[in-house]
Structure formats: structure tokens, C-alpha cells
Amino acid sequence: MAVQSAHMNQFEKARTLHNKGVDGDKNAVIKANEMLLKLREAEPDDALIEAYYGSTLVLLGRDAVKILDRADKAEEGLDVLNRAVSLDSNLKEIRLLRGNICLRLPESFFHSSETAIEDFTFLLDRYEENSSYLTQKQVREVLRNLSEAYQNAGKPDKAVAALQRLDKWERKKKS
Template sequence: MSKNIDRQLEEGRKVLMKGVDGDKQAVKKAHEIFLTLRDAEPNNAVVEAYYGSALALLGRDAVKPIEKADNAEEGLEALNRAVSMNPNNKEIRLLRANVCLRLPESFFQCSSTAIKDYTFLLNQYKKDPGYLSKNQVREIIKDLATAYQNAGKASEGKRAMQQWNQLK
């Protein structure tokens, strides 16, 4: 990637985080940034993942139910493509897991995907403790427990929470 692409990617990340925090204009701007980057770098899995995340946020902020669903579906498809392109990328797995965790299970049934991604990340951490920070591990275990609960697997969720409580 060129320095210009790297700069745009970093700018897009910052803007997207404002969108995650509720800034609807930032979501639109992030979508534009990642759409432009996607055109410039069609085989870049990280760009594809951020594009998918931005689409999911557009869905979150949409007023019309069909627009919400369409954007969320397109976002998930982009995130799945990104994982297919680079299945071992930590950032991509975190993005997809976090989007899947926040989508309504009754409509999207993607808690199992979040569980798979969080489990993958924790397994990588077991192999290499430098892979994630302690704070990331705590957050992932907490989110894993929530994903299990969303998927109707309360006992697995409780087990994950027990792990999380041991790390506090």
C-alpha cells in the first residue's frame, strides 16, 4: 500500500470511530472514505472490512427498515469477503465480530460468527500472548459471553464470563 492509501485508511478509521460513538455524519464520511479506498484497492481485505463496518453503521442509522436491513446485509457480506481474503487478520476478525455482536440475532443470526471470530482471536492469544493486550482479552471474553447469550447458549456464556472475571 502507498503512503497515501495508508493515510486515508488511518483517517477513515478515526472517522469511523466517531461514527461508532453515534456521530451520523461521521458514518457517512467514513463510508465515502472507504468506498473511495475500495475502488483504489479492490483486493485489500482491511479496506473491505472497514467498508463493511461503515455499511453496517449506515444501516444502524437509517430511518427506513428496509434500508437498515439492506445496509447491514451488504456490510456483513463485505466483512465476510474480507475474512475470506485474509482469515488470519486480527483487525478484520475484530471488526466482523463486533458488527455481528451488535446486529439483532432474531433477524441476522450471526452471533455464531461472532463466537467463531472471538474464539479464533483467543486461540491465537493462547499461542502468542503478545497477540492481544490484556485489555483486549478482557473485552473479547466479555463480548464472547454476550454472543453466546445472544445465540441462546447461556451456559457457554456463563463459562466465558467466569474466564473474564478471573482476568479482572
């Protein structure tokens, strides 16, 4: 029990560093990656640790100087994120992480927009079943991101439909 508590404490620290890294702190990314690597070794089947570890790999790729290092880290991170989804495909936080990462990677190189569409659609489907599944801010973000993912995937009609869905949802919330 004490080991589990220590792992949770370390994970929370790593998640905080990860989030600083998302905001541009390169040193935080390195520290988060190191912490998550150790946690991953201790808890190899923890889907959330796996997802954040994968995300830090993508962030390391973002921050890499050499173009091949960028691509290799991003690919490795996507593989780890896909494993995290296979470990727990229903965890909202993992789907948000992977969807947001896939949306931001260059489509011409990574072809990850379809994965982003899959994740954002999954999240919206769960929201349709249970309106407390996503916050209002998350619903807006997911619908905007879904539209962008459709646009990136070369599906402009579906992109427009997602924006219309957002507009309809926002009008409904105001009434």
C-alpha cells in the same frame, strides 16, 4: 510508492472518521464510507479497507430512517465483512470488527451470534498461542463479548463458562 502512501494516509483518515461514527457521529460515517469506497476501488483486495468499508455500511444501516434500508445496509455490510475475512482470515483487526458488529446486530433477524463466537474464539485461540496477541483490555472485552454472543445464540452454559474463564484469567493476572 507515493500512491501507496497516499492510500495509507486516506485510510487512516477514513478509520478515524469510522471510529467517530461508531461513537454516534452520523456525518463521520457518511464521509468514512465515501472515502473507503474510493479506496476499495483503488485497492480491491485490501482486506482491511474491505472490513472498514463493510463496517461503515452497517453503521449507515444503523443510522437509516427506514427499516428496510437498515436491514439492507446491515446485510450488505455483513457480506463485505465476510469477504474481508476471506481475504485475510488472520488479521486481528478484521476479526474484532466483524465480531463486534455481529454481536450487536439483532440475533432474531441476522442470526450472526455464531459468527461473533467464531471470531472471538479465533482471537482467544491466537492469544493462547501468543500472550502479546491481545492487550489485557482486549482479552477482557473479547471474553465478555464471547459470553454475550453465547447467550444470544441460546447457549447459556457456554456463556457462563466464558465468564468463568474471564474470572480465572483476571485472578491469574492479579497474582
